[in-house]
Amino acid sequence: MRDLGRRLATLLAPGDLVLLSGELGAGKTTLARGLGEGLGVRGAVTSPTFVIARVHPSLTAGPALVHVDAYRLGGGLDEMEDLDLDVSLPESVVVVEWGDGKVEELSEARLQVVIARTVGGPADGDGDDVREVTVTGVGPRWTGQDLTALRA
Secondary structure, three states: OHHHHHHHHHOOOOOOEEEEEEEOOHHHHHHHHHHHHHHEEEEOOOOOOOOOEEEEEOOOOOOOEEEEEOOOOOOOHHHHHHOOHHHHHHHEEEEEEEOOOOOOOOOOOOOEEEEEOOOOOOOOOOOOOOOOEEEEEOOHHHHOOOHHHOOO
16 A cells, blocks of 8 residues: 555646545555655654644645544544645645545545455455555546556
């Protein structure tokens, strides 16, 4: 998941919105950690569950990473409004865990990343559960975009 995040970071630009979906333990935060590494941001990318959002400034003159965990938020975009994500979005990459049905209105374009973990299935040889990841580009930003760089 971390390696996938690093590969995904090569495709991202300021203004991109990425929604991460999957059950608890699927690897959403690990993928976000890889994104942070790939974008070259400051600070350890950890789950922002209790603070809701963390901003990781770039160390490489690239976009900042705004990492949001919407798990504890029940409402839609109105409840997220206090986070000022609409202000952060144009100059940052905004990654939202558990954002389905809550933040899609932030942008006409987004990447939706769905992570399915095979619980109790065979390990991949490294002792990790197998994950199936589906990445879907929505909107004009992703029309015709080659996402093959994300394949392992």
